[in-house]
Amino acid sequence: MKKIIKISLSLFFVCFIAVGALAAVESLTRDQIRQNGEQEIQRALGILIPDAQYADITEQSGTDAFNSEGEFENTVITQVFRADGADGAAVGYIVVLNTQGYMGEIGLRVGILRDGTVSGVVVGENPETPGLGANIAKQEWLDQFRGGSAPFDFDSVDKITSATYSSKYVMRGVNAACAFAERLRGEQG
Numbered sequence: 163m164k165k166i167i168k169i170s171l172s173l174f175f176v177c178f179i180a181v182g183a184l185a186a187v188e189s190l191t192r193d194q195i196r197q198n199g200e201q202e203i204q205r206a207l208g209i210l211i212p213d214a215q216y217a218d219i220t221e222q223s224g225t226d227a228f229n230s231e232g233e234f235e236n237t238v239i240t241q242v243f244r245a246d247g248a249d250g251a252a253v254g255y256i257v258v259l260n261t262q263g264y265m266g267e268i269g270l271r272v273g274i275l276r277d278g279t280v281s282g283v284v285v286g287e288n289p290e291t292p293g294l295g296a297n298i299a300k301q302e303w304l305d306q307f308r309g310g311s312a313p314f315d316f317d318s319v320d321k322i323t324s325a326t327y328s329s330k331y332v333m334r335g336v337n338a339a340c341a342f343a344e345r346l347r348g349e350q351g
Contacts, residue, residue, distance in 0.1 A: 199286075203258060203271065206284040207243060210273030211254050214245035223346060234338035236262035242342070245273070254281060255343045261335035263288075264327040268298070272307075272339035276347065280307045283336060298328050312340030 207216050223242040241258035254275040260267045269286030285299040297303060306319060319333045 202286055203241065206258075206271040206286070207245075207256055209284055210256050210271060210282045211245040211275070214247060214253055216243045216245055216256070218242070219244050223342075225342075228342050228345065234261075234334060234341070237335055237338040239338070239342055242346070252276060255346055257339035257342055258286075259335055259339060260287070261331050261338070263298075263331045268328075268331060268335065270332065270335040270339070272336055274340055274343035278311050278340065278344060278347070280310055280312075280336065280340065283307050283332070285332075296328075298332050304332075307336055312337045312344075 207214075218241065220241045225239045225242060229238050237259055238261075239257055239259045243256040243258075244252050245254045245256060247253045254273060257272045257274065259270050259272070261270060262268075268288055271284040271286060273281035273283075275281050283304045285304070288296055288299050307314065310318075314333050314337055316330060316333065319329060
């Protein structure tokens with residue numbers, strides 16, 4: 163009995179130290195991870211609708227209501243930017259979202275022009291299987307959305323061999339971004 167208690171206490175202290183070390187590492191890296199994420203989004207803005215001025219309209223865009231509508235299962239819009247041209251008029255929107263992928267959440271940044279066409283798609287966080295589902299981040303594959311309009315369906319999107327689920331999840335995320343931008347265009351005229 164003493165042996166079991168001794169082993170249990172030893173295991174408890176090892177776990178306690180491990181949890182403490184993990185918490186310390188998370189605390190030390192939290193700001194750097196947030197900063198890296200912000201830099202990645204700024205880079206994506208310049209790629210998706212270049213030569214524009216960007217205004218973060220997340221607060222007034224109604225993402226909470228859209229995310230709770232349930233139309234786009236497991237897709238959550240986290241940020242919305244309005245892209246304004248040199249004359250100050252909106253030329254489009256950039257929608258930042260997370261959609262459930264095969265291996266975890268996929269981060270997408272989708273540019274949508276005022277006429278509803280997709281200006282581009284950039285993949286952020288991508289936990290999909292390397293060599294298979296991770297191919298969703300390849301620009302050649304993402305370019306199939308450029309110039310197109312939603313809704314994209316599974317027959318119109320080239321699937322990645324052995325990664326059809328990942329392909330489907332990206333398509334669903336692009337459709338959600340387009341639907342949200344359509345709603346914004348309707349509200350803002």
